[in-house]
């Protein structure tokens with residue numbers, strides 16, 4: 001993963017700005033039907049990073065609760081001014097943030113480390129060689145680099 005040391009991003013109107021203080025632990029490209037509906041697109045790209053490594057520079061992210069099949073909470077945080085979704089919190093895990101890679105100033109800075117829920121992937125998308133892909137979810141223990149697993153353990157135990 002070639003990465004900038006600091007990655008900045010923000011919403012469409014510019015009121016909300018943030019900085020990722022380090023590289024994420026891992027990057028998901030999620031092809032599930034919820035992500036398709038919530039983005040109005042083919043998939044969501046999420047950078048998984050510790051919440052305390054995401055510095056809010058300006059603006060007010062406000063959560064909106066999404067319905068989920070599992071019943072576990074999923075809050076999407078949006079700019080209060082323009083409504084752009086900038087990150088998600090899943091399962092009420094406050095220490096882990098899913099930052100939407102498309103909101104980074106440099107959207108080429110991060111690329112998916114894994115493709116998930118490819119069972120609902122749109123048929124015209126061809127997955128790249130060499131990137132793991134799973135029909136549904138997966139075990140991070142099997143796929144993540146050791147350093148990222150250490151970071152995950154430090155926040156989630």
Ligand SMILES: [Zn+2]
Nearest residue numbers: 011013079082
């Ligand atoms: Zn905005």
Ligand SMILES: [Zn+2]
Nearest residue numbers: 030031032035
């Ligand atoms: Zn998804």
